[in-house]
Amino acid sequence: MRPAALLSLATSVPPHIFLQKDVMNAAWGIFGSRFPDYERFAGIFTNTGIIKRHGVKPFDWYLTQRGWPERTAAFHEGAEALFVDAATKALANANLRPADVDTVVTVCSTGIATPSLDARVARRMGFRSDISRVPVFGLGCAGGASGLSIASRLAQARPGTNILLVTVELCSLALRLDELTKANIIATSLFADGAAAVVLRAGDGGETLIEAAGEHLWPDTLDVMGWNVDPLGFGVILRRTIPEFVTTELKPALTQVLGRMKLKLADIDKFICHPGGAKVVDAIETALSLDQGTLEHERQVIADYGNMSAPTVLFILERARAKGLPPRSLLTALGPGFTASCVSLRHAA
Structure with a gap:
């Protein structure tokens, strides 16, 4: 296909x-x-x-x-x-x-x-x-x-x-x-x-291709993030320190997801990540051994727009595309489940 x-x-x-x-x-x-x-x-x-x-x-x-x-x-x-x-x-x-x-x-x-x-x-x-x-x-x-x-x-x-x-x-x-x-x-x-x-x-046009995609669902993490529903509407659930969770758990999860794609972390030229907040961005850089400041688009988007949940990582992708994508990027986001969702992008210069 x-x-x-x-x-x-x-x-x-x-x-x-x-x-x-x-x-x-x-x-x-x-x-x-x-x-x-x-x-x-x-x-x-x-x-x-x-x-x-x-x-x-x-x-x-x-x-x-x-x-x-x-x-x-x-x-x-x-x-x-x-x-x-x-x-x-x-x-x-x-x-x-x-x-x-x-x-x-x-x-x-x-x-x-x-x-x-x-x-x-x-x-x-x-x-x-x-x-x-x-x-x-x-x-x-x-x-x-x-x-x-x-x-x-x-x-x-x-x-x-x-x-x-x-x-x-x-x-x-x-x-x-x-x-x-x-x-x-x-x-x-x-x-x-x-x-x-x-x-x-x-099968028709486009310089950026969706190469592969995958997810990682951590067991026993329903309390990390989600909604509590009552007569007034949605109320947020955030019951663990997400930056600490990211620091220890993200890299092993991404390694597994990439392995199923027949890829390694070293094959990724650029990470495009849902930022959550400034501390989450810092935690991602630490977890993936990236130089501090590498995730500049993530910090710019969170500064200008806050955390918009699902669309946020696509705002970051928009900025990355405008600057020029490398041959392979990995778009990642964390969400309720608790889940890491990943999409590998191939770009023709």
């Missing part, structure tokens, strides 16, 4: 910009008097590496407690707009029309929509009535890499067809004013909204 080629990539963010210093000040007002030893945790905001990020609602909207219906309405409106913007740009970059899309893969874990997002925007986009829809939920931060893997295999299965991958996450809607937990404070300091779209086709 001929590998899928990456024809285009585009990203999108909502219009509302939140400066990290303003979020930090607001968090003091919300949690400072109610959270034991809050002052000890407040430094998290300055240690993330984030300067600004984007949200689908104005800043003040998040300062009032919102229930599930309000969050869902905001999700539908914001996610649909980001989907259309990212997808439209990616298709234009590939010189395609929405009617040329044969399959759309939609990756999202921060809201629930039934009918799914792809159906809700189908008329606005101009998709054909016979389009194949593949909505994917629950991959979290690994969704950008796993979604690319899923989309590439669908492209391989039907050579010559156009596969559109859209990842859209509205992490800001999971901000909880009622949860006085360290996990909620960390989420408030990190997460943001954004979308990315990729067009793939097998």
Whole structure:
């Protein structure tokens, strides 16, 4: 089977910009008097590496407690707009029309929509009535890499067809004013909204090929990352120190995944990694024995956009492509499961 080629990539963010210093000040007002030893945790905001990020609602909207219906309405409106913007740009970059899309893969874990997002925007986009829809939920931060893997295999299965991958996450809607937990404070300091779209086709054009893909699922790690669902909506689960986990566990996992691809770590010219936060980036560099500062695109994206979950690694891939990819790159992301998802990219100079 001929590998899928990456024809285009585009990203999108909502219009509302939140400066990290303003979020930090607001968090003091919300949690400072109610959270034991809050002052000890407040430094998290300055240690993330984030300067600004984007949200689908104005800043003040998040300062009032919102229930599930309000969050869902905001999700539908914001996610649909980001989907259309990212997808439209990616298709234009590939010189395609929405009617040329044969399959759309939609990756999202921060809201629930039934009918799914792809159906809700189908008329606005101009998709054909016979389009194949593949909505994917629950991959979290690994969704950008796993979604690319899923989309590439669908492209391989039907050579010559156009596969559109859209990842859209509205992490800001999971901000909880009622949860006085360290996990909620960390989420408030990190997460943001954004979308990315990729067009793939097998057997026809494209300098960047999806060479192989694989995953590693660690046993007994359901408590590392995920959602807790209650009447108010999603609440974040972060119950282990992820940088420490990355430092000790990432390299052995990637070695196993690459082994199944018939590759070694030494075969990788560039790593393109979901950053999580500044400390996670440092941990990745340590785990993979990379020189400090090697993951410059990761630090730039986290500074400019925060952690947008699934789309984030595709924002980093966009920057890496603009600078020029080496012959082989490995795109990696960690997410609920706890899972490492990897995609090997071959690029022709």
